Amino acid sequence: MATANSVGHDPSAFEASNPVDIYRSHISELLAPVAGKPAKDIYDRLSWTQTFDKGDLGLAIPSLRVPPKEASAKASEWSEKFPNSDLVEKPVVADTFLQFFFKPQPLTRLIVPSILQKKTVYGTNPRLGLRDQSDPAKGKKRMVIDFSSPNIAKPFHAGHLRSTIIGGFLANLYEAAGWDVVRLNYLGDWGRQFGLLANAFQMLGSEEKLKKDPIGHLFDIYVEINNISRPEEEELKAKKEELTQASASGEDTTELEQQIQSLELQSVNEKARQYFKRMEEGDEAALAIWRRFRDLSIERYKKTYSRLNIHYDVYGGESTVELERMDRAVKQLEESGLSEESQGAIVVDLTKNPKTKKLGKALVRKRDGSSLYLTRDIGEAYKRVEVYQPDKLVYVVAAQQELHLAQLFKILELMGHPEIAEKCQHVSFGMVHGMSTRKGTVKFLDDILRDVGEKMHEVMQKNKTKYEQVENPEQTADTLGITAVMVQDMSGKRINGYDFSLERMTSFEGDTGPYLQYAHARLCSITRKAGLSAEDLKAADLSLLSESHAINLVRALSSWPDVVQNTLKTQEPVTVLSYLFKMTHMLSSSYDILKVVGSEPEIKKARMALYEAARQVLNNGMRMLGLNPVERYVYGILERSRRTFR
Numbered sequence: 001m002a003t004a005n006s007v008g009h010d011p012s013a014f015e016a017s018n019p020v021d022i023y024r025s026h027i028s029e030l031l032a033p034v035a036g037k038p039a040k041d042i043y044d045r046l047s048w049t050q051t052f053d054k055g056d057l058g059l060a061i062p063s064l065r066v067p068p069k070e071a072s073a074k075a076s077e078w079s080e081k082f083p084n085s086d087l088v089e090k091p092v093v094a095d096t097f098l099q100f101f102f103k104p105q106p107l108t109r110l111i112v113p114s115i116l117q118k119k120t121v122y123g124t125n126p127r128l129g130l131r132d133q134s135d136p137a138k139g140k141k142r143m144v145i146d147f148s149s150p151n152i153a154k155p156f157h158a159g160h161l162r163s164t165i166i167g168g169f170l171a172n173l174y175e176a177a178g179w180d181v182v183r184l185n186y187l188g189d190w191g192r193q194f195g196l197l198a199n200a201f202q203m204l205g206s207e208e209k210l211k212k213d214p215i216g217h218l219f220d221i222y223v224e225i226n227n228i229s230r231p232e233e234e235e236l237k238a239k240k241e242e243l244t245q246a247s248a249s250g251e252d253t254t255e256l257e258q259q260i261q262s263l264e265l266q267s268v269n270e271k272a273r274q275y276f277k278r279m280e281e282g283d284e285a286a287l288a289i290w291r292r293f294r295d296l297s298i299e300r301y302k303k304t305y306s307r308l309n310i311h312y313d314v315y316g317g318e319s320t321v322e323l324e325r326m327d328r329a330v331k332q333l334e335e336s337g338l339s340e341e342s343q344g345a346i347v348v349d350l351t352k353n354p355k356t357k358k359l360g361k362a363l364v365r366k367r368d369g370s371s372l373y374l375t376r377d378i379g380e381a382y383k384r385v386e387v388y389q390p391d392k393l394v395y396v397v398a399a400q401q402e403l404h405l406a407q408l409f410k411i412l413e414l415m416g417h418p419e420i421a422e423k424c425q426h427v428s429f430g431m432v433h434g435m436s437t438r439k440g441t442v443k444f445l446d447d448i449l450r451d452v453g454e455k456m457h458e459v460m461q462k463n464k465t466k467y468e469q470v471e472n473p474e475q476t477a478d479t480l481g482i483t484a485v486m487v488q489d490m491s492g493k494r495i496n497g498y499d500f501s502l503e504r505m506t507s508f509e510g511d512t513g514p515y516l517q518y519a520h521a522r523l524c525s526i527t528r529k530a531g532l533s534a535e536d537l538k539a540a541d542l543s544l545l546s547e548s549h550a551i552n553l554v555r556a557l558s559s560w561p562d563v564v565q566n567t568l569k570t571q572e573p574v575t576v577l578s579y580l581f582k583m584t585h586m587l588s589s590s591y592d593i594l595k596v597v598g599s600e601p602e603i604k605k606a607r608m609a610l611y612e613a614a615r616q617v618l619n620n621g622m623r624m625l626g627l628n629p630v631e632r633y634v635y636g637i638l639e640r641s642r643r644t645f646r
Helices: 004-009 020-035 039-045 068-081 104-121 158-176 192-204 207-212 214-248 254-266 268-280 284-307 323-335 373-388 399-414 445-460 473-490 513-530 534-538 548-558 560-570 573-590 601-624
Strands: 046-048 057-060 092-094 097-100 142-146 180-187 314-317 339-342 345-349 361-365 392-396 424-427
Touching (some): 039 057, 068 092, 104 601, 158 560, 158 573, 158 601, 192 268, 207 214, 284 445, 323 339, 323 345, 345 399, 473 513, 513 573, 513 601, 548 560, 548 601, 560 601
Parallel strands (some): 142 180, 142 392, 180 314
Antiparallel strands (some): 057 097, 092 097
């Protein structure tokens, strides 16, 4: 049985990545003979609580297959018979639940040194990512995560922003859980629009502008060529309506048909189709221009992603799906009887099966024989399985694409590949509304980050004295601005959309990115002023942390590994973010009570050890979210009113 002494002296002796698992094992071993239930069953059902007044761990008696009518009586009986423990108080009965409260001193002696020792790895659990936890030699599980996926030469819009932030977070989360994560950016880099773009560059392009700002320049000429194309399309539409009426009236339409044919052949869109056809046929001159646009765009994207702490292992895209794979997919669909011809096109009619009726009809190939997104995605799924041999295929894509991905996963299953379909997961999210810059509604991410950074820089300059202490104020302002954007995006559940608000995200009121950075910077400031070494903190007498504020902060820090593990289930950034904000609320209400500077030397060491542990956990959580924690802040914020954690 674990004792207070064994826990206090050498936390590294425990191999568990989650210190609270020591308590789970301890409680399970003590309760098993009392309840007549296997210790493992009890261990698996001990869950963290929503608020500290409900204990540190809770156990629902009915979850152990106790009849509901007997659960309350069993709770009282088991509590009464629970033996004395050095680690936990006697469990409190709450109807059909048992609430377990950890004894403060043993918990403090376990948690604080554990955090100070493990530092950045506190909260992570590499064993979760093993294919077989009993045999690490079998290796890690692998996840391929497809996120961001902007369209080259088009704005990096709100949907791409959300996908980037959420995907980056999930990649960090699964790496913390020991998975081998392959980050993949599946670019929109193929299709008729590139014929349009190539022709536009020949007509309107500038080498100088392309080198200076490839994405911006390509977007500008793309807009221009579409403006040229629009009147042509409107004229064609009018002529076709005229042809329909003339045909219905029995008039001679020969001249009208010739006019339509001539307009089509001379149109911008037809020239784009012809150019793209050359690309598909492997024309090297056409492909060279496309390749240049793609490479320049990727280099620019990399700079933007680096500001968000995002990196990719693979820059793929629609262009990288070999024609052979797509043809093979179409052939398999035909041979399996899943596809059929419909008005010259190839479709998979999922409405014929009552179980898949809601998925409708999926278009696989157009009348002209050209491939569609679905065909490419089937081929790409095969490719990812062949190349990476993953255990999980994650698509971080907006909820609007739910039908498309549901069709993809179901068709993969019906094609005889349920093992691939089972690995696929759509991580969906709602949309951002009103995302714009100060000067307009063009939705380039760089424009958004520039505006928010400028706003934060203006705020920083209001405090001249502190501003001058910052080594690189522009870089700090940029970091704060990026934090503001990312925290606003992660503040609600993924599926919920939100209104983009520059004023709200840069506010110091409420749970915002700037406040989270302020909380970290304040802990760094306390560390600088305290002037204590790592050895001083290691030697601290933690029994001096007897105040309720200190005890509850330790309880909060102990739950961080559970938060990480729970987030693997929710896959919600807000699970982590909410924990961090609640911890900062606790810290804010503790500073006046747990003062460091001016305290007795031994008390100063103990409190500083606690604050350093809190700073480390806050830092770990922020980095998991993809944020860069700052160490100096230059704007005074009124202290918040004290709040209760959780």
